[in-house]
Amino acid sequence: MERPAAKRLFGLYRRLWTQPLVDECARLLTGGENPSCSGGRGEVDGPLLAFRRVTLCSLPAPQLRRQLGFFDATMIVMGGIVGSGIFINPYVVAQRVHTPLLILGVWTIGGALAMAGAFIWAELATRMPDSGGQYLYLREAYHPAVAFIYGWVLLLVTQTGGMAAVAVTFAKYYREITGLSSGDGPIAAAALLGLTAINCMGVRAGSNVQSAMMLLKSAAIAALVVVGIAMGGGVLHPLPLLDRPVSFGLLRAIGAAMIPVAFAYGGWQTSTFVAGEMRDPRRDLSRGLVAGVIGVIALYLSVNYVCLRVLGPAGLAASHTPASSVMRVALGERGAEWLAVGIAVSTLGFLSQGILTAPRVYWAMARDGLFFKSVGWLSPRTGAPVVAIVLQGVFATVIAVSGRYEQILNYVISVDFISFAFTAAALFVFRHREAAGPREGVFRAPGHPYTTAAFVFVCAGIVASTIAAYPANSAIGLLILLAGIPVYWYWSRRRGAR
DSSP, X not given: OOHHHHHHHXXXXXXXXXXXXXXXXXXXXXXXXXXXXXXXXXXXXXXXXXXXXXXXXXXXXXXOOOOBOHHHHHHHHHHXXXXXXXXXXXXXXXXXXXXXXXXXXXXXXXXXXXXXXXXXXXXXXXXXXXXXXXXXXXXXXXXXXXXXXHHHHIIIIIHHHHHHHHHHHHHHHHHHHHOOXXXXXXXXXXXXHHHHHHHHTOHHHHHHHHHHHHHHHHHHHHHHHHHHHHHSOOOOOOOOSXXXXXXXXXXXXXXXHHHHHHHHHTTGGGGGGGGGGBSSHHHHHHHXXXXXXXXXXXXXXXXXXXXXXXHHHHHHHXXXXXXXXXXXXXXXXXXXXXXXXXXXXXXXXXXXXXXXXXXXXXXXXXXXXXXXXXXXXXXXXXXXXXXXXXXXXXXXXXXXXXXXXXXXHTTHHHHHHHHHHHHHHHHHHHHHHOTTXXXXXXXXXXXTXXXXXXXXXXXXXXXXXXXXXXXXXXXXXXXXHHHHHHHHHHHHHHHHHO
16 A cells, blocks of 8 residues: 555544544543534534444443442441441440340340341332432432432541541551551551542442451451350350339430440441442342341341350440450450451451442432532443542541541431431332332332331431430531531532533
């Protein structure tokens, strides 16, 4: 071929493909329209422009990729619940109720509450099997403003504040294990940003890391239970059954003990955030919710049983690190050091789950026009909401490094359980709208409406107990929640002006 002809052919290739690819990349990065699809005139006119439209404009926009199955769903449910709290929280419960029956009973009631919630969320997830979870349920049941306020509080308080606290907890155990002399901030930041980078690689990569972490912390809990029973000695004495006569004071003590238990069982709802990335969310997510909560109940009751057996109710209430105390009794200081490794892995796994799931809420908000448009961008290569993931990771890192996480965590409980109550009540709304009868393929929550009403009532009770116990912190949390109303008004006006 002569050189002029080759140059003309190469020039034609560039005109056909190079500019369209640039246009497409610009559209993906800005969220705008592909110039070649808009009908405007560009570098190429006539037949070449038509050829562009046929080829590039028919390409689908990036979508969330449905790559997760039942095992992933179960691990995500368990990973969202089990953090470092189960290694520490038993002593808080034992300080409020003082017999084995009451202590194990409170943890059983908490498990039943979580199970009722799992049934409710399983039905909601099969009704709306898309990414966003509670955000979608609140939007469709009530109003976009209610959903926005949930996402607002999730980003500012419940998710990023919790992640910062967990990251600092990991840093403390990491320094204890390694003897590193640096502060907690840099280690917490490295953990947060490292897991953020992994999750930017796609939901499959993030889920694999999360599942591996969940299996490791399940093994750590199993080792604690087996070693405690086999080598810790002690006997569980069932009597006395109660620590005081049946009275309002007993009910008040049980209610106070339920606050840390309910908090320890929280987190299963975050699995619904990734429903849009499940291969069969109606089947796998509903089953994963139930199986995951059952698995956590078994783990939690086992830990409390072994702590009561080895330490006794009084010893459990006196130890601020009961799991470490059990391992110290069984294996000496070496056992406590091994458990520190298990707790570090557990905190890192909990952190991984939060980074995997919550950004899908911010992504859904952006797709609805209620957040920065760039947050709704999906990576064409991985299908991950990269901007949303990075936003959350950076925000949590700033909180962790600033040291404000403990203050933020004080605002979490009341606000969290308000959203639980409203989301569960949404099931009444959807059932009422079913004039034509139940939809095919929808999981039906067992015991509804009674179990759903009981769940809402218990959540309201926990909110009331928290406000009574911590009025100042609860007031600040509620003010942050209400501050979302003018912000929603701003974004809705901005969306209407487009």
